[in-house]
Amino acid sequence: MAEKMKTQWFGNVRGDILAGIVVALALIPEAIAFSIIAGVDPMVGLYSSFSIAVIIAFVGGRPGMISAATGAMALLMVPLVRDHGLQYLLAATILTGVIQIIFGVFKVAKLMKFIPRAVMIGFVNALAILIFMAQVPHFLGINTLTYVFVAITLAIVYIVPRFFTAIPAPLIALVALTAVTIYYGFDMRTVGDLGTITQTLPTFLLPDVPFNLETLMIILPYSLALAVVGLLESLLTANIVDDMTGTSSDKNKESRGQGIANFVNGFFGGMAGCAMIGQSIINVKSGGRGRLSAFVAGTFLMFLIIVLGNVVIQIPMPVLVGIMIMVSIGTFDWSSFSYLKKAPKADAIVMVATVAIVVYTHDLSKGVFAGVLLSAIFFVAKISKIKVEKELQEAARYRVVGQLFFASVDDFLEKFDYEVEGQQVFIDFTDAHIWDDSGVGAVDRVVLKFKENGNGVVITGLDSGSQKLIDQLAIFNNEKAKLPTH
Amino acid sequence: MYNRILLAVDGSDHSVRAANEAVKLAAGSAESQVTIVFVADYDNAKNEVLHSGSSLELDLQRRKKLQPVEETMAAENIPCKVEILHGTPGPAIVEYANKEKFDILVIGSRGLNSLQEMVLGSVSHKVVKRANCPVLIVK
Numbered sequence: 001m002a003e004k005m006k007t008q009w010f011g012n013v014r015g016d017i018l019a020g021i022v023v024a025l026a027l028i029p030e031a032i033a034f035s036i037i038a039g040v041d042p043m044v045g046l047y048s049s050f051s052i053a054v055i056i057a058f059v060g061g062r063p064g065m066i067s068a069a070t071g072a073m074a075l076l077m078v079p080l081v082r083d084h085g086l087q088y089l090l091a092a093t094i095l096t097g098v099i100q101i102i103f104g105v106f107k108v109a110k111l112m113k114f115i116p117r118a119v120m121i122g123f124v125n126a127l128a129i130l131i132f133m134a135q136v137p138h139f140l141g142i143n144t145l146t147y148v149f150v151a152i153t154l155a156i157v158y159i160v161p162r163f164f165t166a167i168p169a170p171l172i173a174l175v176a177l178t179a180v181t182i183y184y185g186f187d188m189r190t191v192g193d194l195g196t197i198t199q200t201l202p203t204f205l206l207p208d209v210p211f212n213l214e215t216l217m218i219i220l221p222y223s224l225a226l227a228v229v230g231l232l233e234s235l236l237t238a239n240i241v242d243d244m245t246g247t248s249s250d251k252n253k254e255s256r257g258q259g260i261a262n263f264v265n266g267f268f269g270g271m272a273g274c275a276m277i278g279q280s281i282i283n284v285k286s287g288g289r290g291r292l293s294a295f296v297a298g299t300f301l302m303f304l305i306i307v308l309g310n311v312v313i314q315i316p317m318p319v320l321v322g323i324m325i326m327v328s329i330g331t332f333d334w335s336s337f338s339y340l341k342k343a344p345k346a347d348a349i350v351m352v353a354t355v356a357i358v359v360y361t362h363d364l365s366k367g368v369f370a371g372v373l374l375s376a377i378f379f380v381a382k383i384s385k386i387k388v389e390k391e392l393q394e395a396a397r398y399r400v401v402g403q404l405f406f407a408s409v410d411d412f413l414e415k416f417d418y419e420v421e422g423q424q425v426f427i428d429f430t431d432a433h434i435w436d437d438s439g440v441g442a443v444d445r446v447v448l449k450f451k452e453n454g455n456g457v458v459i460t461g462l463d464s465g466s467q468k469l470i471d472q473l474a475i476f477n478n479e480k481a482k483l484p485t486h
Numbered sequence: 487m488y489n490r491i492l493l494a495v496d497g498s499d500h501s502v503r504a505a506n507e508a509v510k511l512a513a514g515s516a517e518s519q520v521t522i523v524f525v526a527d528y529d530n531a532k533n534e535v536l537h538s539g540s541s542l543e544l545d546l547q548r549r550k551k552l553q554p555v556e557e558t559m560a561a562e563n564i565p566c567k568v569e570i571l572h573g574t575p576g577p578a579i580v581e582y583a584n585k586e587k588f589d590i591l592v593i594g595s596r597g598l599n600s601l602q603e604m605v606l607g608s609v610s611h612k613v614v615k616r617a618n619c620p621v622l623i624v625k
Contacts (some may be wrong), residue, residue: 025500121536226617240535243544244528246572275531285528440491 008063012289019288020296021237023066023279024170027053027301030279030327031069032191032312038074038271039081039249041195042312045069046305047202048093048270049082052300057291057334061253062238064245064289066279067261068296071131071327072224072233072364073272080222088219090207095216095223096230103231112235112251118238118347119371121333122354126367128332129359135321135328138189145186146318150179152321168282170323177319178311191320192313199309200303202268225365228257230274233367234433236259237275249470278330296315330396346378370431384408386432389416396425396455404466405435409442416446421453430461440473447476492588493522493566494579494613497551500594502623505558508592511622512564520559523582524552525575538561545570576607576612583617592622 028050035045049068056067083091103109139146156173166211181188191197209215238249254275262272283293305312333339340348350371358367386402396417404412427446434440462470493508495501505522512518526534526548538544553567559566571578583591593610614621 038553117539124536236535239541240531242541243526243535244531244572248541281528281532333536335537339537421576 001289008292009291012287013292015375016290016292017296019283019286019463020293021300022168022286023283023288023293023297024300024304025171026279027066027068027297028072028304028312029170029174029315029320029323031301032274032315033327034069034071034074035271036117036138036191036194036320037071037131038077038089040086040271041197042191043196043198044086044089044269044271045074046197046301047268048273049267050298050302051202051265051268051270052261052273053294053301055264056257057095057230057295057298059253059257059260060291061250061255061257061292061485062241062275063249063291064280064284065234065237065241065249065254065275066273066283066288066291066294067234067258068279068298068330069273070230070233071134071270071277071324071331072127072229073133073274075127075130075362076225076364076474077128077222077271078218080364084218087208089216089271090266090269091215092222092226092266093217093262093270094207094266095219096226096272097259097261097266098221099227100231100259100262102259103227104252104254104259107252108231109235109255112232115232115368116347116350116375118343118350118375119354119368120232120418121336121339122351122358122371123232123368124236124331124333125336125351125365126179126355126358126364129355130326130362130364131328131331133325133359137319142189145188146321149188149316149318150322150325152175153319154325157323157326164478170326173322174315176332179313181316182314186316189317191315191317197305197309197312199246199306201306204267204268205269207266211326226262226272227270227361228368229364230258230262231255233277234275237280238319240277241280241284244281244333245289278327324421346375346382350378351373355438380407386412386415388412390415390417397428398426399430400430402433403433403435404430404439404442406438409438412442413445416449418449419452420455421449422455424456424458425450425457426460428461429459429463429466432461432466433463434466434469436469437473440469443470444474444476487518488512488589489515489518490586490588490590491520491544491585492583492591492619493520493555494527494550494591494593494609495522495524495555495585496575496594497524498594500624502554502558504594505555507624509562509564510560511590511592518564520564521566521569521588522552522555522559522566523549523569523571523579523588525571525573525578528573531572533556552559554556558609576609577616579613580616583613588618588619590622591617592624595623595625611618 012036031045031049032042035042052067060095077089139150153173157169160169160172235251238254242249353374354371357370358364383403386408389399391397397481450457487581488511491508491511508520534544548570558577565622595610610623
């Protein structure tokens with residue numbers, strides 16, 4: 001155990017330190033931009049990124065993954081911050097942590113398998129669209145110079161990496177364009193116009209909210225949504241890091257770790273966060289594999305803020321907007337368009353519905369729930385198609401193919417011809433399975449209806465599961481049984 | 487003779503052509519063994535994980551891509567094994583080839599995406615420049 005921890009921390013020191021520094025540099029613009037999306041001071045996102053990255057380094061289940069303040073979480077907290085203010089957000093962050101720890105303890109990570117692919121694809125697409133939409137007010141119709149700066153930023157972040165990858169391109173754009181703005185004294189909106197930067201380490205504070213039921217009822221819905229969305233993105237990211245590194249990870253430990261990180265983070269004045277897909281990919285690509293890289297990323301980020309706080313407030317907003325547009329383009333799953341053509345219709349509908357509901361409600365968790373529900377309904381509808389084949393020879397013979405359960409009983413009942421009299425009716429269940437009480441009830445009805453007209457009924461080919469249910473619940477073998485009236 | 491042959495493939499038609507040449511090389515010696523290497527590109531990781539149900543399914547999808555190449559080997563009774571690496575294709579192939587000390591590396595000349603090749607430069611070109619063993623590029 002100690003040996004394993006040692007390799008997870010110090011098995012790749014050089015790679016981890018270098019990657020951690022790269023990630024810290026790439027995190028700065030994102031942490032600031034996500035704070036602005038949430039409607040809080042940039043310091044909240046920066047503190048959050050520091051706390052979460054450092055804590056996750058110790059308690060996370062997926063070494064090499066980077067967690068910090070994220071867009072998905074920031075988007076969820078907008079109404080809470082707008083209506084109730086920062087202190088309620090901090091309280092909600094702590095509660096989010098508690099919920100995620102509970103999820104982790106009860107191994108909710110296993111439930112991930114019930115979230116269909118189409119919903120996950122819809123989730124990332126909706127996230128990308130929302131991040132983009134959040135940028136629109138910051139560049140649309142302000143002035144020409146704003147458009148020019150956004151365009152130059154985009155040009156830098158897409159062209160520079162073709163030739164030079166040692167420093168993250170967004171940071172190059174940030175530094176270069178901030179310098180140009182200061183030098184020429186361009187009149188442009190800056191980060192300082194939207195909040196303040198304090199060059200101090202975060203301190204431990206209880207959120208300044210009344211500790212009563214009313215507060216709980218205000219923050220609980222947000223905390224639940226944050227907990228679910230945070231775990232969803234974290235576990236998706238963990239799967240991506242698993243694949244990139246060819247290793248496996250402890251998803252329940254990661255869930256608990258995310259919870260612990262958010263819980264502590266709330267007391268240190270940070271907003272709820274989760275794992276970041278983009279930053280984790282940057283980390284692995286830069287050679288980060290161990291826990292040390294997340295730790296270095298967090299501490300180096302804090303160091304930079306303390307040293308450079310004065311400069312950070314002079315960052316022009318259009319540069320952040322350009323970087324966020326890049327993030328949203330990178331988040332969007334561009335193969336979705338071919339997916340829509342190739343995937344089964346039901347999956348395509350689920351994907352589009354998930355995106356539509358999120359964009360309409362601005363709430364990722366609602367889209368996910370609706371998507372899961374919709375695909376469950378589609379699944380039931382698909383599997384409830386039951387076939388009853390009739391072979392009329394010397395006797396009435398039926399062969400049932402499919403799943404017999406609550407959703408398929410109506411179809412099942414309609415398929416029989418009850419007009420026959422005095423015959424021997426054979427019903428073959430070899431290619432069918434009876435799943436529940438309603439299914440058994442349907443068999444009862446069919447058998448008793450045939451018996452009413454003086455037919456004999458023979459049921460064959462039941463598999464052991466179905467046989468067991470019939471033995472327990474069916475009444476058709478009872479001589480006195482009458483057709484159920486319901 | 488070339489006993490340790492490394493065949494780098496990406497699942498395209500070009501890799502089947504490269505496989506045919508690897509077969510010819512391997513036929514020269516009874517002891518030769520072909521290692522088929524495929525690199526799961528970091529840049530596709532998000533997309534592939536998102537579009538596959540589980541890591542098992544993803545692994546299966548990747549192995550399916552290599553099936554035509556494996557069949558080519560099997561048809562000529564050439565002993566071969568498959569290695570799936572994770573990374574950026576060019577550097578990952580070079581690192582593996584240099585670490586495992588192969589006698590020769592066989593690679594197709596053009597990958598799946600011609601636009602990428604135009605912008606990023608070709609994988610085979612990078613491999614030729616940096617691999618320590620002889621490289622056979624198959625057109």
